[in-house]
Amino acid sequence: MPHTFDPGPVQEPFASLVADYPGTETYPATGFRVEWGPIFHRGRLDGSARLLVIGQDPAQSETIVRRILVGEAGHRTQGLMAKLGITGSYLLVNTYLYSVYGQGAGEQNATNKDIAKYRHRWLDAIFASNQIDAVIALGHLADTAWGTWKKTASGKAVSPAYQHVTHPTQPESSSGGDRTKLKAAIKAMLANWNQALEQLHPLPHPDVSGPLVPYGSNFEADERVEIPEFDVPAGLPAWMRSPRAWSKRVGKTANAKRRNITITIPSGVV
């Protein structure tokens, strides 16, 4: 059975962009996990993207797969895009190339001009080579990133539909392990997502047409969607794309934890 895979940023203009990424001179190592390297994107780089999603920053699964939004936030985002009938014609980039070390660093660098400079080169390239119908920002940092670029000359030249939605793992980060709070936060987030979907649906060029099916008060099983094989490098195992968790940062001290990623294949695979 033939497999599909994502070639990654091997064609221009993206090949030159990934060869020229900023390092610690732009992203302070105190606030970003620069030691794990930058992670650039997920989705189409061949000019066929119709929906642009802007996320926040990569976590540990993204660091292994070298594609963004492949963990819990990614599975939820995949489901959100599917509600709009977008099953392949998407391109996802983040506000930050590197994983944020403490949310404070994320907040403090929301308007960092040097960080924005490189991000703007990506947004310029994306809009120059794709016909983007709609943009979704995940969380307020992505909203700021979009708003900042929108004020540039290239940003002013385009007018896709736009929605800023609650970040897909905001419920987890805001509820601090409290199940009741988590449940309420997910419900609130999905209400927020439903509002955005009502504004965006129907998109002019979906991959799959159909009526809008709104979220209920929690995610249904089929609303956390597997990452497609055609989004990841050749040969990656299927469990790395499944909605089951498989990576953690483990360590007894802050330094040990920062230096660690522990991968455990979900049970039942081996």
Next chain:
Amino acid sequence: MPHTFDPGPVQEPFASLVADYPGTETYPATGFRVEWGPIFHRGRLDGSARLLVIGQDPAQSETIVRRILVGEAGHRTQGLMAKLGITGSYLLVNTYLYSVYGQGAGEQNATNKDIAKYRHRWLDAIFASNQIDAVIALGHLADTAWGTWKKTASGKAVSPAYQHVTHPTQPESSSGGDRTKLKAAIKAMLANWNQALEQLHPLPHPDVSGPLVPYGSNFEADERVEIPEFDVPAGLPAWMRSPRAWSKRVGKTANAKRRNITITIPSGVV
């Protein structure tokens, strides 16, 4: 400062080959770590390879980088190739796509026809699209793999220089933690490598010309060579290419260990 990276198998004939890899129907899960996915190659796929190296199977660092021979065996091999003045014009493939689970499985499948079938498609494609001057087999399983292909019609049609050398981590696997045995095994291996180098040097088209500098009785620091940035995917951190170890399989039971890869960034990086 611009970075380099390896685009991977995105052009034909290799793009079709990596889309059509064998799975558990060919590689039994009892003998191979099929659950981590296949890992195909390292080096040039653009037709510029002059030296072909055949290794045995990928280990844990290779599973993360998704390129073969990037761990200890890889650093030693990189140094071996450098002795021949080959610093970029190489292509490395393995006898097995998947990590061997117990050396017994490696031995038992040395002449497995289904496994050979896919490997032969790679060797056919490599020789059809490159001018290979020399082939080095690392270990006896690679030697068998080469000998098997050499008897095919495409194998008979080419006659590169050929040397079978001791596998670069044979000293570790044969000495069972005994330091005296390890030292003797490394010395014996390097004597074996020197013999092969004398046969192969000078190659007709080295990247760097110069006299042959043989190994002494142990590796000098500069004889374990960093994996070049242009051999790995875009954005990978430098420590993943350094000769310092950074990955282990950890677990209290055989199953737990098989399901785990633990990454720890070498000290001094963070």
